[in-house]
């Protein structure tokens with residue numbers, strides 16, 4: 001079986017989700033694996049070492065004309081190369097940790113006109129069709145197909161006797177892609193400015209371990225709704241896919257047309273309708289289905305899409321989209337030069353009332369943490385450190401490469417507060433942190449701080 005694995009090298013390292021895609025490909029019996037990457041020439045060394053794992057070859061698409069490509073341009077460039085290759089299956093990581101959009105995979109499958117299965121947790125069988133367990137349930141697709149893979153395994157190490165494979169570097173003269181669809185100039189979405197992400201910052205009030213229960217009882221039983229300002233000038237109308245985003249749309253436009261929920265939208269039928277009715281703006285819930293179908297529509301309509309927006313603004317014509325980037329460290333203000341202007345928007349997903357989340361600090365006490373959670377009727381989650389240590393399952397991971405949560409109360413125990421964790425708890429109602437280290441950054445994202453070891457918290 002011929003398998004292409006799309007990989008991105010970020011800061012000299014392989015994108016964590018692509019590690020899992022590569023490992024899944026190498027585990028398929030009889031697989032002939034080729035890595036495909038669009039990166040600067042510096043990526044060559046890393047690709048060369050990766051060929052020792054069993055991928056016979058890597059192709060590096062490298063040309064100044066590719067620089068600054070957004071997801072649509074990136075998918076276009078990769079598709080131009082893939083159209084010249086033989087393959088049965090394409091594997092991509094769910095997302096990259098610098099872009100965090102999860103858009104290239106669905107865009108690419110649409111441009112190639114092949115089957116798509118996203119958010120894969122397990123490949124159960126592959127023959128003429130591929131059977132998968134995904135975060136959305138059991139799914140399958142006829143080959144050729146493209147899968148986007150979650151962080152579900154650990155990449156193997158090279159065996160001592162393994163040999164280096166080959167890295168073929170192709171520039172655009174060799175590829176022959178249309179420069180008008182590549183790089184910064186070929187990208188419909190544009191970053192207008194960036195600034196430091198302070199959205200998760202909170203004023204921390206110190207309390208004693210014995211005060212925890214009283215504080216929990218004193219918190220409002222309903223999560224306080226985040227009020228979004230009504231836009232002074234409004235768009236004439238916009239399309240919304242998802243009831244939650246339609247509510248947000250009412251603050252931006254005089255007329256909001258609710259197309260459907262994300263659960264039963266067919267992006268192909270929607271593309272035909274959009275070509276006729278020409279909406280200027282389409283907003284999607286940034287849930288798993290929205291993050292899968294919106295990129296399909298962006299490829300079908302050849303228009304830009306901004307992912308996971310936390311804020312929106314308009315001047316009556318243009319939609320200005322704000323989203324976290326660079327692993328949540330910054331906020332970028334983005335516009336789209338083509339119509340319709342599209343965005344997936346972070347929404348309040350129905351979340352648990354209380355979440356108790358454990359980090360490396362409680363690695364040896366995870367059972368006690370679960371007991372503690374049970375006394376509060378709380379859901380248990382974890383940091384990546386605990387998942388990587390094999391103590392908590394990936395489904396529990398909160399963070400950039402895990403899940404976003406927005407409970408009424410989030411209790412972080414033994415978690416230091418890395419931005420790749422806290423970027424996913426910004427929508428929590430109240431954050432309480434338990435940690436003996438007063439300098440732990442988690443206290444900058446907490447409303448209440450308990451300077452103690454978990455052992456001092458009574459169950």
Ligand SMILES: Cc1cc2nc3c(=O)[nH]c(=O)nc-3n(C[C@H](O)[C@H](O)[C@H](O)COP(=O)(O)OP(=O)(O)OC[C@H]3O[C@@H](n4cnc5c(N)ncnc54)[C@H](O)[C@@H]3O)c2cc1C
Pocket residue numbers: 016097358359360361362382383384385386397398399400401402403413414415416417418419420421434435436437440452453454455
């Ligand atoms: C590309 C990439 C993606 C990532 N994605 C994620 C992600 O999705 N989610 C995520 O969480 N991380 C993610 N990370 C990792 C992240 O950067 C941090 O390394 C990780 O969150 C740290 O986990 P931690 O806080 O549990 O562990 P540590 O940073 O080791 O902190 C442990 C804390 O426990 C405290 N402690 C020690 N003993 C006790 C005790 N007895 N009781 C209470 N507290 C105690 C310590 O003071 C310390 O603050 C990612 C990293 C990368 C590079």
